[in-house]
Amino acid sequence: MHQVERAIFDLRRGLPVLLMAGESRVLVQALEGAAEAAVARLGELAGTSPALVLSRHRLATLGAGEGGTAARLPLPAGRVRRRLECLAYGATPAASLGEAGLDECRSALEGAEPADLAALALMRRALLIPSALVARVDASRGEAVQAAVADGTLLAVKAEQAARCLDGAGGLLRRVSEARIPLADADECRFILFREPDGLREHVAVVIGDPPLEAPEAAVPLRLHSACLTGDLFGSLRCDCGEQLRNAVAEIEALGGGVLLYLAQEGRGIGLANKLRAYTLQDSGLDTLDADQVLGFGEDERRYGVAVDMLDALGIRRVQLMTNNPLKMAALAEGGIEVVERQALYGSLNDHNHRYLSAKADRAGHLLDEVFRARR
Known part of the structure; x- marks a missing residue:
């Protein structure tokens, strides 16, 4: 080590x-x-x-x-x-x-x-x-x-x-194991686990259906999804992560296949313990971005070099990206992945996540106009 x-x-x-x-x-x-x-x-x-x-x-x-x-x-x-x-x-x-x-x-x-x-x-x-x-x-x-x-x-x-410990895997990401795992919204799925060289993080590529991997000219439907224990597993209403995850799987299946990268970046990269601390600060009146800053973090601590490495390992160079976050598009482009098209991917707006989504739209530049328009 x-x-x-x-x-x-x-x-x-x-x-x-x-x-x-x-x-x-x-x-x-x-x-x-x-x-x-x-x-x-x-x-x-x-x-x-x-x-x-x-x-x-x-x-x-x-x-x-x-x-x-x-x-x-x-x-x-x-x-x-x-x-x-x-x-x-x-x-x-x-x-x-x-x-x-x-x-x-x-x-x-x-x-x-x-x-x-x-x-x-x-x-x-x-x-x-x-x-x-x-x-x-x-x-x-x-x-x-x-x-x-x-x-x-x-x-x-x-x-x-x-x-340099934050610089990422540097192309040394290791493909460790894989298995076929049928999902409720996509029967044909393959989970491929990648491990970072320092052993501290593991990420999963979920290959849905039969996408054209290793076909240089094909634009593969893609979702980059950061892990969210509270939303993905427990259905937390403080965010829309769980809905986005399930909607992404269903949409990729409807398109005939694609890839969902499930990234170990809980809480926009600050980890579960700090995310829970931030939630407590939000309960005192701060929005999601200010709460992270109070703890000493930036607005978004995630880095997407690992996603680029995973796509390289899968032979994917062109994607149809499902995201509302322009930063993800820029990060992939910087890593040499061509984003041919952006497709919006929404969850539901509710009384518990309204302030969270508002902060992402108003302060972090997320493209969520349609979500708020539907609520009016």
């Missing part, structure tokens, strides 16, 4: 990781799940006071994002973990700095260093809150830290490698 993937697992377990950037050595730990004693040990091991790295999205929420980039916030003595959590992803962002007792630190924000940005990339890849505790290793602690690396109690990773 590569060092970066091991680092992600250690961070998810609440363990620190050493990032190496040139001559600099920085200890990194996820704030999420870190015990109070573990936070204290980070500073003791490094020999310096920890800082909290916040994403540009979280900083903007706190009214401290003038630089438009991530930043590190030196932490005063006597910090309390609950206050740090409030600062990193508190549900009352306007008051977070004051509530955490860190108003005086606003002017102390420092520009993020390469290791800090690499730390945030690791947190995103690990589906953790995108903030990180970091502590520069003092020269006086260098030998002790190196000894911890040597005996295997501390993992060391190059910052430049960690920073």
Whole structure:
């Protein structure tokens, strides 16, 4: 297993990781799940006071994002973990700095260093809150830290490698297994599972009917569907994902066959735990995009390079794309897939998902006019 993937697992377990950037050595730990004693040990091991790295999205929420980039916030003595959590992803962002007792630190924000940005990339890849505790290793602690690396109690990773962990499979996606699985709306279906090279994500290509795979001139009906446990499996009314999934299968079947890519990108790429946190924020009045920003994420954290790799593996170069999202069209085109035609794909509008769909249409550019017109 590569060092970066091991680092992600250690961070998810609440363990620190050493990032190496040139001559600099920085200890990194996820704030999420870190015990109070573990936070204290980070500073003791490094020999310096920890800082909290916040994403540009979280900083903007706190009214401290003038630089438009991530930043590190030196932490005063006597910090309390609950206050740090409030600062990193508190549900009352306007008051977070004051509530955490860190108003005086606003002017102390420092520009993020390469290791800090690499730390945030690791947190995103690990589906953790995108903030990180970091502590520069003092020269006086260098030998002790190196000894911890040597005996295997501390993992060391190059910052430049960690920073690339969000870049995707890079053409190394592995086709693992497949089986025929008849569906209620499409009797002839084949599920093909692909695994990313780091082993952290698995995606499924659902081949419906008998589409013209590996026929360069054919435009294959295609749906890119990001996994949604709450909508796809439980029929949540907060979104229209489940309806879109079933409608896509039925429509592809009606067209004589095509492909549905079921992508492990829960919550627009932030993961199930963070999606549930975002739902709680939405219940307090935020829309879906603002809720994600409060947690430190962008409007859409998904990357579609893996979808391009799956299509390449299936021999598909031209598609008839079922989507309301222009970003998906652009991502496929950037990956060398020709989108011959866009076909709208709608779910139903209800009292629970109205604000969600409105935000996607008004702020994220999704093409949903027909959905709202039908409700009038």
